[in-house]
Amino acid sequence: MWNLESACAPAENTEEPAGESNAGKANALDLEEEYEDGSSFKGQLVDGMRQGTGVWTSPTEQYSGQWHQDQRHGEGSQTWQDGRIYEGQFYEGRFSGQGKMEWHTSHGLMVYEGQYINDQKHGHGKYIWPDGRVYDGQWVQGKRSGEATYTNQSGVQRKGLWKDDQMES
Numbered sequence: 001m002w003n004l005e006s007a008c009a010p011a012e013n014t015e016e017p018a019g020e021s022n023a024g025k026a027n028a029l030d031l032e033e034e035y036e037d038g039s040s041f042k043g044q045l046v047d048g049m050r051q052g053t054g055v056w057t058s059p060t061e062q063y064s065g066q067w068h069q070d071q072r073h074g075e076g077s078q079t080w081q082d083g084r085i086y087e088g089q090f091y092e093g094r095f096s097g098q099g100k101m102e103w104h105t106s107h108g109l110m111v112y113e114g115q116y117i118n119d120q121k122h123g124h125g126k127y128i129w130p131d132g133r134v135y136d137g138q139w140v141q142g143k144r145s146g147e148a149t150y151t152n153q154s155g156v157q158r159k160g161l162w163k164d165d166q167m168e169s
Contacts, residue, residue: 043067065090094119105130114139137162 043054114125
């Protein structure tokens with residue numbers, strides 16, 4: 001079974017065992033690479049793969065943080081051209097672990113802070129809408145499901161069970 005705690009742990013130590021050489025490995029800090037799709041990377045590379053820390057930039061987004069075997073892995077921050085911001089944990093290139101996503105909309109700021117698995121809200125999290133409504137509770141595969149407290153625009157709280165994004169009566 002997949003373990004959230006171990007999945008979001010920092011990458012294992014990649015140092016060579018005593019007596020082994022790094023000869024032939026392309027270990028470097030702050031190298032720069034340009035890619036055919038117009039994106040670029042500045043940071044640590046090992047054997048041509050992003051490994052360690054670095055910044056990847058494309059015309060529509062940017063990621064700054066930890067890398068493991070050419071994937072976003074560990075702590076990082078991703079921003080998009082449309083104003084979205086995610087700060088938190090990644091596992092094999094996806095949001096997984098604790099994180100915070102912010103969306104800037106024409107109505108104001110929306111925020112989700114909580115747990116993710118496989119790019120979806122999953123576990124405990126708090127979602128705040130621009131009009132002040134708040135859902136603070138359980139999520140399952142991106143949907144509100146489980147025990148939660150919902151606060152409406154007037155500040156009135158209601159505790160209850162949710163399933164598939166709907167409060168059960």
